[in-house]
Amino acid sequence: MSIQPIKGTENASAATKRKVADVDSLDTDEDDVDRNNPNKQCKIELAHIYMEPKFCNDFAVTYNGTCFHLHRCILARESVYFNNLLESTPDCMEIEIPIQHDYEKLALVAAEFQDFFECLYQHKALQMKDVFTFEPEPEPIHFFSALLHFSHYFQAERLETQLQPIVLEAAKTCPTHSVESLYCAVIYHYQVIKDELIQIVAEKLPLIQKTKYYEAKYWDLLPPTIREQMLR
Numbered sequence: 001m002s003i004q005p006i007k008g009t010e011n012a013s014a015a016t017k018r019k020v021a022d023v024d025s026l027d028t029d030e031d032d033v034d035r036n037n038p039n040k041q042c043k044i045e046l047a048h049i050y051m052e053p054k055f056c057n058d059f060a061v062t063y064n065g066t067c068f069h070l071h072r073c074i075l076a077r078e079s080v081y082f083n084n085l086l087e088s089t090p091d092c093m094e095i096e097i098p099i100q101h102d103y104e105k106l107a108l109v110a111a112e113f114q115d116f117f118e119c120l121y122q123h124k125a126l127q128m129k130d131v132f133t134f135e136p137e138p139e140p141i142h143f144f145s146a147l148l149h150f151s152h153y154f155q156a157e158r159l160e161t162q163l164q165p166i167v168l169e170a171a172k173t174c175p176t177h178s179v180e181s182l183y184c185a186v187i188y189h190y191q192v193i194k195d196e197l198i199q200i201v202a203e204k205l206p207l208i209q210k211t212k213y214y215e216a217k218y219w220d221l222l223p224p225t226i227r228e229q230m231l232r
Contacts, residue, residue, distance in 0.1 A: 060094040066110035068117060078120040080155035100153060102145035103187055112146035119147060119159050152188045160188070168193045175204050176211045183218040186226065202230035 057069035075082035085092060100108045144166070151159040167185060171178035182197040184190070201208065208214055219227065 058093070062094070062096040063113045064099060064110045066113070068114065070117065074121060078156055078158060080157065082154065100149060102149045103184060104145065106145070108146045108149065113150065116147055116150040116154075116156075116159075119151075120156060148184055148188060160190075164190045164193050168196060171197055171200050175200065175208055176214060178204070179208060179218045179222075180215065182226075183221055186222065198226060198230060205230060 057071055059070050059072045059075060061068045061070055072082075072086055076086050077083070085095070097113075102108055144163075147159070148163060148167075150156070151163060164185075167181050167190065171181035178197065178201050182194070182201050185194045185197050209216070209219075
């Protein structure tokens, strides 16, 4: 099913541009704010309102039967996909996204879609180090595969930049799943970390392939040129 924009009755292009400018100037780092400065405090409160969907929402995204009430300015700023959509169809007020699948071909649910939007609104990858642990049992990166997929699909460049070191850390902390991390770096075009992941896998490949958690399918899915590079 293709994405079908539902046209609204008002032209929101000018308003969207104004909101993008306003939100770009918000300083949401509360730790650095002088709380005696009413202007900065106002910016924090305004930012919190923007992150509360029931306030000021002017755009809706439906996914898997769930409607998310969002804000055009934030979507346009954080996602190349939405920025292009809103620029090309400024009257668009609502879209429906077809069911998405992660790199393991598993269907992604609405709750995972909500996690993606929360990351966009908060400018961070949900404090991954606190949410996901790699001890005592090794956990592969597919525990946050939804964020990897949605950030790539919607071209959320800031979020993708934040996710890359997490993928790299997963490989370093749990070498058993380093081949899986490398596979993700390849399919999502994480060029910044790909070479380092190739080195990690190449150095420990014989041991990795003997572990109980090793999944050979990711090795088989790697491009032949990369496999040959690591076997030299």
